[in-house]
């Protein structure tokens with residue numbers, strides 16, 4: 001039977017869109033099937049950092065993979081702009097994690113030391129700065145700020161515009177995007193994949209599962225696994241104000257439109273997107289202790305979103321042995337890693353196999369009790 005598509009991507013969030021865009025860029029015939037634009041989806045609710053600092057404690061391969069994404073994000077932004085005319089407002093001049101009080105400073109300093117001591121962290125640049133050093137770069141910090149860590153690789157982007165740019169690009173590449181088309185079953189027969197949807201079957205030579213937390217139930221259909229759980233995060237947004245923040249922070253950033261985003265909380269195992277106002281209050285309080293002038297701004301929006309969170313917090317990239325041509329991808333930093341998904345993962349899927357170093361580090365087999373970790377640190 002003729003295959004309808006070279007690749008079917010299940011999930012049209014940031015991961016699926018980036019990978020499908022990357023495949024389109026390589027001339028592949030691709031279809032993207034999405035369950036629907038439900039507000040809690042992480043791709044529509046995130047904080048939009050392109051972030052390196054403190055990523056990969058306990059898994060050096062993840063530090064390298066994140067640094068690689070940071071290095072190639074500029075190329076992604078430029079290609080998206082060339083193709084679609086959309087400027088995703090990437091800014092990569094370094095970012096801070098600021099601390100309030102001496103205890104927080106000491107804890108952060110310990111984390112920086114642990115990151116530096118980790119094997120394979122040779123090029124990792126993250127340093128502690130005193131309050132007076134921070135003040136030279138961020139003059140409006142308040143008296144409670146005790147200092148913080150700075151990493152020159154860090155940055156941020158307009159992530160909703162990035163999402164739109166990917167989707168505009170998909171159209172320009174001739175990729176078909178079907179919203180409201182959840183995949184309910186996947187089978188491999190006669191060398192192709194058959195994906196069942198309420199509107200009929202889709203046939204493809206390869207399948208990429210990028211369905212966020214739904215990967216957990218889809219992956220076993222193609223002999224894979226994706227152990228994960230939902231984590232709720234909340235964001236508060238203020239009215240527009242004068243430019244005052246030349247670098248993003250882990251919890252505060254000024255958008256290219258002038259608003260201030262305050263985030264991002266983490267509540268484990270919560271798949272309910274009801275706002276917890278007590279959490280918003282703590283976030284807003286810390287923000288105004290960090291920058292006292294924020295107390296004068298009105299809050300205009302707040303929301304919660306559900307993170308895609310593999311069980312150990314590190315990405316899962318895997319390929320099926322029993323159903324060759326099936327891949328699963330999920331991670332909790334889909335903005336940061338978008339360039340890797342668009343360039344690296346798409347290239348490997350097009351070639352038919354993930355590179356051994358990638359699978360060695362990020363396969364879900366690491367959750368198997370009998371599996372000895374084989375991460376080479378290549379990335």
Ligand SMILES: Cc1cc2nc3c(=O)[nH]c(=O)nc-3n(C[C@H](O)[C@H](O)[C@H](O)COP(=O)(O)OP(=O)(O)OC[C@H]3O[C@@H](n4cnc5c(N)ncnc54)[C@H](O)[C@@H]3O)c2cc1C
Nearest residue numbers: 011013014015035043047049183212233305333334335336
């Ligand atoms: C509050 C918050 C802050 C964040 N901040 C950052 C940040 O600063 N930087 C960063 O890098 N990342 C951040 N993230 C994480 C980032 O947003 C996610 O890693 C990324 O959006 C995950 O994208 P995804 O495509 O895997 O998942 P999703 O956005 O959940 O998309 C999955 C898609 O799969 C579809 N789907 C589900 N089931 C099916 C099915 N059966 N068939 C077809 N389609 C299906 C859904 O409709 C959905 O569109 C944040 C997330 C949150 C919630």
